[in-house]
Amino acid sequence: MTTLEAPGTPPPPPAAATRPLARKRSRPSEQLFKWLVMGLTAITIAMLIWLISSVVIKGAGSLSWAFLADKPSSNPDKAGFNSALRGSVVLMIITIFFAWPIGVAAALYLEKFATQSAEASERKVRERLGSGVSGVHAGWLRVRLSWLRVRPRVVHLVDVNISNLAAVPSIIYGLLGLAIFVGILGISKSLLAGGLTLAVLILPIIIIAAREALRAVPISIEQGAMALGATRWQAVRSQVFPAALPGILTGTILAMSRAIGETAPLIVVGGIVFGTAVPSLNPLDAGNEALFAMPLQIYFWTDQPQASFQAIAAAGIIVLLATLLVMNLVAIILRNRYSKRW
Amino acid sequence: MTTNVEPDTTADDAPIEIQLSAGAATPTHAVAAGQGAAAGPAQPELGPPIFQLRDLGVWYGKNEAVRGVSMDIPKNAITAIIGPSGCGKSTTLRCLNRMNDLVPGARVNGEILFGGEDLLSSDVDPVDLRGRIGMVFQKPSPFPKSIKDNIEFGMKVNGIKPTAERVEQALVDAALWDEVKDRLKDEAFSLSGGQQQRLCIARAIAVEPEVILMDEPCSALDPIATLAIEDLMKNIAERFTLVVVTHNMQQAARISDQVAFMTVEGKAEGERCGVLAEVGTAREIFSAPKDPRTEAYITGRVG
Ligand SMILES: Nc1ncnc2c1ncn2[C@@H]1O[C@H](COP(=O)(O)OP(=O)(O)O)[C@@H](O)[C@H]1O
Ligand SMILES: [Mg+2]
Numbered sequence: 001m002t003t004l005e006a007p008g009t010p011p012p013p014p015a016a017a018t019r020p021l022a023r024k025r026s027r028p029s030e031q032l033f034k035w036l037v038m039g040l041t042a043i044t045i046a047m048l049i050w051l052i053s054s055v056v057i058k059g060a061g062s063l064s065w066a067f068l069a070d071k072p073s074s075n076p077d078k079a080g081f082n083s084a085l086r087g088s089v090v091l092m093i094i095t096i097f098f099a100w101p102i103g104v105a106a107a108l109y110l111e112k113f114a115t116q117s118a119e120a121s122e123r124k125v126r127e128r129l130g131s132g133v134s135g136v137h138a139g140w141l142r143v144r145l146s147w148l149r150v151r152p153r154v155v156h157l158v159d160v161n162i163s164n165l166a167a168v169p170s171i172i173y174g175l176l177g178l179a180i181f182v183g184i185l186g187i188s189k190s191l192l193a194g195g196l197t198l199a200v201l202i203l204p205i206i207i208i209a210a211r212e213a214l215r216a217v218p219i220s221i222e223q224g225a226m227a228l229g230a231t232r233w234q235a236v237r238s239q240v241f242p243a244a245l246p247g248i249l250t251g252t253i254l255a256m257s258r259a260i261g262e263t264a265p266l267i268v269v270g271g272i273v274f275g276t277a278v279p280s281l282n283p284l285d286a287g288n289e290a291l292f293a294m295p296l297q298i299y300f301w302t303d304q305p306q307a308s309f310q311a312i313a314a315a316g317i318i319v320l321l322a323t324l325l326v327m328n329l330v331a332i333i334l335r336n337r338y339s340k341r342w
Numbered sequence: 343m344t345t346n347v348e349p350d351t352t353a354d355d356a357p358i359e360i361q362l363s364a365g366a367a368t369p370t371h372a373v374a375a376g377q378g379a380a381a382g383p384a385q386p387e388l389g390p391p392i393f394q395l396r397d398l399g400v401w402y403g404k405n406e407a408v409r410g411v412s413m414d415i416p417k418n419a420i421t422a423i424i425g426p427s428g429c430g431k432s433t434t435l436r437c438l439n440r441m442n443d444l445v446p447g448a449r450v451n452g453e454i455l456f457g458g459e460d461l462l463s464s465d466v467d468p469v470d471l472r473g474r475i476g477m478v479f480q481k482p483s484p485f486p487k488s489i490k491d492n493i494e495f496g497m498k499v500n501g502i503k504p505t506a507e508r509v510e511q512a513l514v515d516a517a518l519w520d521e522v523k524d525r526l527k528d529e530a531f532s533l534s535g536g537q538q539q540r541l542c543i544a545r546a547i548a549v550e551p552e553v554i555l556m557d558e559p560c561s562a563l564d565p566i567a568t569l570a571i572e573d574l575m576k577n578i579a580e581r582f583t584l585v586v587v588t589h590n591m592q593q594a595a596r597i598s599d600q601v602a603f604m605t606v607e608g609k610a611e612g613e614r615c616g617v618l619a620e621v622g623t624a625r626e627i628f629s630a631p632k633d634p635r636t637e638a639y640i641t642g643r644v645g
Contacts, residue, residue: 115446123464124464127464218483220479220481220483221483221485221486223441223444223479223483224479224483224484224485224542224545225485225495225499226441226444226469226472227439227441227472227476227477227478227479227546228472228473228476228495228496228499228500228545228546228549229469229470229471229472229473229474229476229496229499229500229549230469230495230496230499231469231499234499238495239485239486239487239495242486242487243485243486
């Protein structure tokens with residue numbers, strides 16, 4: 001091995017005297033910031049505690065099995081939460097049934113298929129066009145070619161607008177649901193119409209959450225699968241999707257807890273604020289069942305002047321909050337238990 | 343731990359132990375056509391070529407990453423690709439099983455004859471090709487599943503029945519069996535980095551490919567795990583063609599039969615592009631390099 005003597009090696013630096021170690025000193029801005037952040041956190045927590053405790057104090061007395069099992073009534077002592085509970089359960093089933101598959105499919109397409117390998121497919125299509133096909137086949141290839149050309153722009157447009165959709169006020173979704181499901185599709189103002197409206201409402205949230213979860217799976221998983229001779233679909237289905245599933249489910253639950261508390265869009269598509277019917281729990285009957293839901297019932301009760309209605313409203317809020325808490329707990333457990341550190 | 347690894351340049355002399363699997367894993371098909379048409383420069387030490395790269399070039403968008411690579415890669419031998427980082431070693435390797443198809447904006451030109459047929463041709467099915475030319479990546483990338491599932495996935499997508507014997511054989515070949523035979527159902531992530539990388543090699547072997555490409559397979563591993571993998575590479579080279587990218591010249595010297603040295607060439611102002619500087623047997627490259635850039639690199643004056 002050749003060792004080259006560097007020309008003109010610089011002389012070693014003179015041994016400097018060691019500077020004494022600095023003493024501890026206070027940093028006021030650091031302290032100030034710490035107290036500020038702590039103070040703001042305390043305010044938030046205090047507000048939450050105040051909210052929950054005032055609701056519990058007001059409503060705990062009215063909470064009983066009878067309250068959960070009884071149907072609504074104009075007599076506050078007899079009125080129960082059963083119809084509202086049933087309505088919300090059926091709403092959630094319908095919402096998830098429609099929003100989940102569509103949302104996850106859209107996320108898979110946008111994340112894994114829409115932007116990939118446009119060049120390769122374009123080249124392939126153009127080569128096949130050049131190799132003298134004719135008639136319908138050539139026309140079809142030309143359609144595909146133009147689609148491949150505009151696809152990136154379409155995908156970008158969809159991309160931007162999904163985020164926008166997630167920020168649209170929920171009452172707008174109510175109006176949309178009224179126009180499409182009740183107006184155009186002719187579905188009666190029922191649990192079905194409400195569930196479909198909520199499905200549209202949380203669709204962008206599910207898509208965004210599912211895309212995040214898919215993106216969190218390292219590309220090496222997908223490429224590793226494809227390097228073994230798997231198609232992209234096989235790689236995504238058997239490796240990427242299962243790895244992303246806990247994240248997708250977490251996002252789905254959070255989206256559902258958004259949907260279960262929605263009131264405004266349900267009022268627009270014909271939510272019942274007062275009624276004495278008891279809706280069936282069978283989601284197949286939802287097209288004929290009146291649109292009951294927990295937040296609607298609470299809304300109606302808080303609107304009444306009598307104090308005893310305020311008490312059962314508080315009891316209803318406790319049930320709704322407990323449901324939300326359980327849903328969020330499941331989401332947190334899912335995330336902690338199954339989230340992978342890649 | 344085997345310690346019979348000495349840094350000699352004549353890897354062929356090392357004793358070779360092979361366990362031939364019952365199902366005759368030695369690939370025999372698809373080498374007949376076009377053989378010897380353009381056999382390249384005579385290299386008596388090396389066998390017939392399985393890949394023939396002809397003026398291969400790769401662009402990423404408007405950047406030319408690799409230009410004018412022409413070389414033969416001999417069958418059932420280990421070819422090492424060395425060179426400074428960014429010279430296009432990975433890019434070149436990814437062309438060999440069309441993984442560059444998956445990189446948005448990547449364009450490949452030139453020819454890569456595989457058993458005489460151009461594998462870059464647009465009517466060649468890349469999915470089928472990757473079943474015959476496997477790949478192991480720099481960072482161990484097991485699937486987040488059990489050890490067994492990791493091995494079986496490739497078999498399933500290639501229509502090989504995933505029997506217990508085949509799983510065992512792949513793990514034996516990858517020198518991992520003894521360490522994992524009692525815990526096949528464990529998460530692959532519970533293995534150490536070196537074990538994970540051997541699992542990835544086992545996963546590639548299980549598909550019974552003809553070629554295995556490895557992109558710096560040891561760069562994330564400690565020296566002992568590295569030696570284990572080098573041992574295993576030498577053991578399987580009899581059955582598979584191996585193309586290994588490495589930035590470690592000692593490793594290239596220890597394991598390879600043929601060495602390709604790539605480097606970066608400045609074209610116009612500011613533009614840099616990877617080229618093949620020299621290719622030859624390991625002995626030629628390390629004892630008598632012809633290109634001054636190769637000599638500068640292997641004597642450690644550059645890079
Ligand atoms: N996916 C990619 N997109 C764009 N440029 C890339 C990509 N991969 C590699 N390159 C570029 O190609 C050149 C060669 O890269 P690479 O093949 O990774 O080199 P090496 O493996 O020898 O370090 C580099 O200049 C790098 O920036
Ligand atoms: Mg590289």
